[in-house]
Amino acid sequence: MLKGRTAVITGSGRGIGKAIALKLAANGANIVINDIPSSDYADETCEEIKALGVDAIVVKGDVRKKDDVEALISAAIEKFGKIDIFVNNAGITRDGLMIRMNEEDWDLVMDINLKGSFNCIKAVARPMMKQRSGSIINIASIVGVMGNAGQANYVASKAGLIGLTKTTAKEFASRGIRCNAVAPGFIRSAMTDVLTDEVKQQYFNAIPLGKFGETDNIADVVVFLASDMSKYVTGQTINVDGGLVM
Numbered sequence: 001m002l003k004g005r006t007a008v009i010t011g012s013g014r015g016i017g018k019a020i021a022l023k024l025a026a027n028g029a030n031i032v033i034n035d036i037p038s039s040d041y042a043d044e045t046c047e048e049i050k051a052l053g054v055d056a057i058v059v060k061g062d063v064r065k066k067d068d069v070e071a072l073i074s075a076a077i078e079k080f081g082k083i084d085i086f087v088n089n090a091g092i093t094r095d096g097l098m099i100r101m102n103e104e105d106w107d108l109v110m111d112i113n114l115k116g117s118f119n120c121i122k123a124v125a126r127p128m129m130k131q132r133s134g135s136i137i138n139i140a141s142i143v144g145v146m147g148n149a150g151q152a153n154y155v156a157s158k159a160g161l162i163g164l165t166k167t168t169a170k171e172f173a174s175r176g177i178r179c180n181a182v183a184p185g186f187i188r189s190a191m192t193d194v195l196t197d198e199v200k201q202q203y204f205n206a207i208p209l210g211k212f213g214e215t216d217n218i219a220d221v222v223v224f225l226a227s228d229m230s231k232y233v234t235g236q237t238i239n240v241d242g243g244l245v246m
C-alpha cells in the first residue's frame, strides 16, 4: 500500500512511534527513525525495520531544536529524495496538580509536544509543497479532548496540537498536503507503565471495550491516514481509545 514512499517518525526508537514505524514499513514504506541522542534503542529498531525488506536510517535529534529538525529533513531527502509521510509522535509527560506544577515542567512539555511539532511541520512543509503531496499525522491524546486532572501541561499541549492540526490542514490543503491527528486513549507503553495501579484501574473501568490499547492499535490508524485510503480526509482527529470518549 505504501511501497516506495518515505516516512519520517519522531520519537520512534520505542513505544507507539516504533510500532508506527514497523507498520508503515510492513506496508512498504522506507523509514527515517528519529529519537533523542541518548536513545540507544533506536539502532536496534532500525535493524528490525530493515529485516522487513525496506530501507531505514536513524537520524538522532531533539524536536525542540530547529537545527536538529532541519538536519532530520535534509538527511531524509538526501537518502530517499522525498518525504511522503511525517508523523509527529515525540512526546513526554511531567504530571502534577496545577497548584504544584512549576514553570520548568510546563515549558518542557509544551516545548517538546507542541513547539516540537510546529518546528517539524514548518520544516517538512517546504519539500511537501514542492512535490504537491504529503500526509502529516500528529499523535495527540484523548486527554487533549476531555481534559485530565494532574496533566495541565500535557493536556494543553495536546489540545494545542489538535488546533495546530486543523490550521495545518487549512493552510496546506491547496498544496495537496493533508494533516490529521490521532488521539490515543490508554495505550500500554513506557509512558503509562509508571502510572499507579489506582489510576490504571480508573481508566480501565471507563473503557467500554474493556481493555487497554496496544501500540499496534495506533499504528493501524496511522497507516490509514498515511495512505490513499484516506485521501479525502484532512483536519480530523481520530480517537483510538476503546470508546473512552464518544
Ligand SMILES: NC(=O)c1ccc[n+]([C@@H]2O[C@H](COP(=O)([O-])OP(=O)(O)OC[C@H]3O[C@@H](n4cnc5c(N)ncnc54)[C@H](O)[C@@H]3O)[C@@H](O)[C@H]2O)c1
Residues within 6 Å of the ligand: 010, 011, 012, 013, 014, 015, 016, 017, 034, 035, 036, 039, 061, 062, 063, 064, 088, 089, 090, 091, 092, 112, 116, 139, 140, 141, 142, 183, 184, 185, 186, 187, 188, 189, 190, 191, 192
Ligand atoms: N502511551 C499512551 O497511553 C499515550 C496516550 C496518548 C498519547 N500518547 C502519545 O504518544 C506518543 C508516544 O508515546 P509513548 O507512549 O510511545 O511514549 P514513550 O516514552 O515510550 O516514547 C516517546 C519517545 O519520544 C522520544 N522523545 C522524547 N522527547 C523527544 C524529543 N525532544 N525529540 C525527539 N524525540 C523525543 C523518547 O525518547 C521516546 O523514544 C507521545 O506523543 C504521547 O504523548 C501516548
